[in-house]
Amino acid sequence: MGGSALMGPLAVCVYCASIEGIPPHYRELATELGSRIAARGWQLVSGGGRSSLMGAVAIGARAGGARTIGVMPKALVEREWADHDSDELLIVDTMRERKALMEAHADAFIALPGGIGTCEELFEVWTSGYIGLHAKPVVVLDPDGHYRGLLEWVRGLADRGFVVPEALARLIVATDVDAALDACAPPAA
Incomplete structure (x- = not known):
């Protein structure tokens, strides 16, 4: 199972969309991810919202018995209609504090499909891992090519010398929930 930095079950931070109007299959993906986090006996760290994918991943996790920590x-x-059903809802002053607290509570990170906020969170945690500020897995769960253009752009930056191969290797891209979660699991002892 593995223990978190806070000495409990492994904690997976999920970055994802929090706006309404997202196609339903993304909500189903988020619910499945939350459910599978719970099935592994892990806990969820999220942005603390109850709408859209953010709400769906938390509902899925809690339905399976996982502890949920929201930061907003x-x-x-x-x-964003705070997820007051969270086991722990941490209220902060700024978005910077939110991201820092989410990172501090997490052992691994998964980005579901999302928009500019999700990308901003993904890039920050990916960069901080690459420069050695943490050694936690950073995973993009992309079953349908949502991030294809973004990833092609980043690879193009590497081709032009702006991104080193080690930075590209630091990001794990998975196309299904189990592969994403397997990438988050600590190595077997």
Whole structure:
């Protein structure tokens, strides 16, 4: 199972969309991810919202018995309809504090399909891992090519010398939930 930095079950931070209007299959993917996190006896760290994919992953996790930790800035509590069903809902002042607290509570990171906020979170945690600020897995769960263009762009940056191969290797891309979670699991002792 593995223990987290906070000495509990492995904690997976999931970055994802929190706006409505997302195609239903993405919500199903988020629910499945939450359910599978729970099935492994792990816990979920999220942005603390109850709408869209963010809400679906938390609902899926709790339905399977996982502990959920949400982190949300005060200004977004009403705007994103905070997930007051979280086992622990941490309210912070800024988005920077939110990301730092999510990272501190997590042992691994998975980015589901999302928009600019999800990409911003992904790039920050990916970069901090590459420069050695943490050794936690960073995974993109992309079953349908949502991130194809972004990943092609980053590979193009590497081709032009702006991104080193080690940075590219630091990001794990998975096309199914089990592969994404397997990439998060600590190595067998």
